[in-house]
Amino acid sequence: MNVAQQIINGIVLGSGYACIALGWTILLGVARLVNFAHGQLYMLGAFVTWYATTRLGLPYPLAILVAIVVLGAIGLLMQGAMMRLVMTQNLTSLMIVTLGLGYVLQGGSALIFGGNPQTLPGTLARAKVDLGPLWFTWQDVLVLVVTLLLYGAVWLFTQRTRFGSVIRAVAEDPKLSELFGINAKFVYLGVFVFECAAVALGAALVAPRSPILTSMGFNEVIMTFVVVVLGGIGSIGGALAAGLGLGLFTAFFGAFVAPAYTTAAAFALLLALLVIRPAGLATK
C-alpha cells in the first residue's frame, strides 16, 4: 500500500469536499441559514455544466459560467419564496421547505435530463500527471487551487471588509440591523445566491471526476454535512481543515479497511465527535 499515493488521494478528495461545502459554510456561518437542497443544487450544477458543454457545445470555462448564472437565478427564486420564513428565523420550517424544494429539483432534473448517468467531459480530468509511482490529474490540481483561492477570498471578504461585518450584523439580529439602515432582505438574498453560485462552481469542478446522476443529490454531497458540522458550524478555516482532514480519513479508511463503509465510517466519526464536542471541532 502506497501511503504517499493515499495522501494525494486524500487531499484530492478533501479539496473537493471543501469546495462543495464552501457555499453552505458561508450560508450557515454568516447568515445562520440552512439549505437541505444543497445536494440537489450540486447535482443540478453538474447537469447544467454537462448540458452546456455537450449539447450547446460551449467551452468548459463558459459552461461553468452558465452553471453559476443558472444556479444563482434559482437561488434568487428560492430565497425570494422563503423570505418570510427567513426574516422570522423559522429554522424548522426552513429546513423542511429546502428539503421539499430539493426533492422538486431532483424530480425536475430527472424529467429534463433523463435518468441515465452522464459523464462531464472536463478537459483536464484525463490529463494525468505521473510522479514516479504517484499520479493525479490536472483537474485535481485545479480543484485544489480554486478551493484554496476561494476560501482565502471569502475569509478576507467576511473578516476584513465592511460588507463582511454588515452580513454578520444581519445574522446576529436581522430586525436590529434594519434599524441601522441595513437592508436585511437584500443581504440574505445575496448570501443565498452566493451559496448557489458557489455550489455550481464546485459541481462544475468536482463532477468531471465521477459519473453524474440525478439521484446523487442526497448521497453524493452528504460529506458536505460532515464538513460543515466538523468544521464548527460556519467557521471558514474550520471547514477547509475539516474538508481536507475528512478527505485524508476517507482515502485511508477506504484503502486500509473497507471502501464500502467509508461514508458510514465518516459519520461514525462525526457522531463520536459530537458526543465530545457538540459544537464541532473549531470551538474552544
Added chain:
Amino acid sequence: MTAIESPRPASIPFLRCAAVAALVVIGFFLPRLLGGTSVAYSTLTTIAIFAVMCYGADIVLSYLGEVSLGHTVFWAIGGYAAANLSVKYGLNGWVTAAATIALCLAAAAFLGAVTLRTREFVFSLVTYAAAVVAYEIAFNWDAVGGSDGIVGIPPLKLPMLVTNFSGAMQEDLWPIAFILLLLTLAFIARFRRSRLGTTALMVQMNPALSASLGVDPRRIRLAVFVISAPITGLGGWLYAYQRAYVGPDMFESYFLVMMLTAIVLVGRRILLGPLIGTALLIAQQNLLSLGGDWNKIVLGSVLALVLIFWPAGLVGLYRRITRKT
C-alpha cells in the same frame, strides 16, 4: 401557528364516544364501501401503514419542534426485523413485532443519547447521518439481506388463543393495518394529554418557563424521541408483510419527504392531521399519478408551498377563510 388546540368541552362525553365509535365502524368498512375491490383494500392498507409511519415522526416534529431525518431508520428496523425473523427463523408476527419495538427503543435511545446536546439543524443532520450509516450497513451486510434485500416474506401470522389469524391476501391485511392505526391514534391522543406531551410542548414554546419549573429539557427530548421510534417501526413491520419484500430502498428519501409532507399538509398538532395528509398524498399517487418524477415534484412542492404560504397547513387556511367571511 403557535395556537394550541383547546380541549373540546367534555360536557357531552356520551355523544363524543358515539361519534368516535361510528367513525371507527365506518372506517373499518370503508374498503367495502369503496367497492370492495382488492385495489381499494390495498390502497387503504397502504394509507393506514404510512399514516402509522408518519405518526412516529409527527410526535417529534409537532411536540418537540425538531425535524428528525432519521425516522427511516426505525421504519427500516421494523421491515428488516419482520423479514429476517420470519424468513430465516419462521417466527410469527407477535415475535417480529416485539423485536421491532425492542430494537427501535434501543436504536432511538442510542441515537437520542448521542444527539442529546444538539439542536435544530445539527440534530437534523446527525439523525440524517444515522440514516445514511444504517443504509450503508443494510446495503453491504449480507447477513441482513445486503443490496438484494430479502424476498419471500411469508404472510403475516398472528396466532391468538384459539384461532390463528393469517394475512395472506390484501383483504386479510386490512383489519391488522386498521387496528394498528387505531392503537396508534389512541396512543397519540393519550400522549397529547399526558404529562410528557404537555411538558414537551412547554419546553418547545417557552424554554425559560419550563426551566424555571425545574424541567430538564434533555430528558424530555430523549423520552419523546424514544417513544416515537417504535410507532414508525411498527409501520415498517407491517409494510414488510404487505410487500413481501424488504430491501435498502426502505431508506429512500421518498419515505422521509412523505412523513414530513403528511404532517405539515393538514397542520401540526392535530390528531387526525397526519392520517388525512397521508390519505390525500397516497390517493394522489395511486389514483392521479403522473409518473415517478412528477410525483416527486408534487410531493416536494406541496411540502414547500404549504410551509411558505400557509404555515398552519390546510386547517390554518380553513380557519383564515372562515374568520374573514
